[in-house]
Amino acid sequence: xxxxxxxxxxxxxxxxxxxxxxxxxxxxxxxxxxxxxxxxxxxxxxxxxxxxxxxxxxxxxxxxxxxxxxxxxxxxxxxxxxxxxx
Numbered sequence: 001x002x003x004x005x006x007x008x009x010x011x012x013x014x015x016x017x018x019x020x021x022x023x024x025x026x027x028x029x030x031x032x033x034x035x036x037x038x039x040x041x042x043x044x045x046x047x048x049x050x051x052x053x054x055x056x057x058x059x060x061x062x063x064x065x066x067x068x069x070x071x072x073x074x075x076x077x078x079x080x081x082x083x084x085x086x
Contacts, residue, residue, distance in 0.1 A: 058066070
């Protein structure tokens with residue numbers, strides 16, 4: 001009669017032992033993190049992207065024109081809405 005247990009059962013802590021063998025733990029020196037955290041990796045990626053020169057910037061005149069136009073349209077819509085409320 002075949003056994004219900006698998007032929008070779010692994011204990012739950014087997015993967016932890018494998019990870020411990022890959023590299024010894026070390027202390028962080030100064031401001032250096034002991035482990036590369038995803039947040040620090042993201043910061044490094046973003047600092048490289050944001051440091052690149054931007055080619056698609058608007059001129060100051062175009063930016064001010066956009067702001068005046070959109071704000072003016074908003075306040076005109078508010079004024080029309082207020083005047084139409086009875």
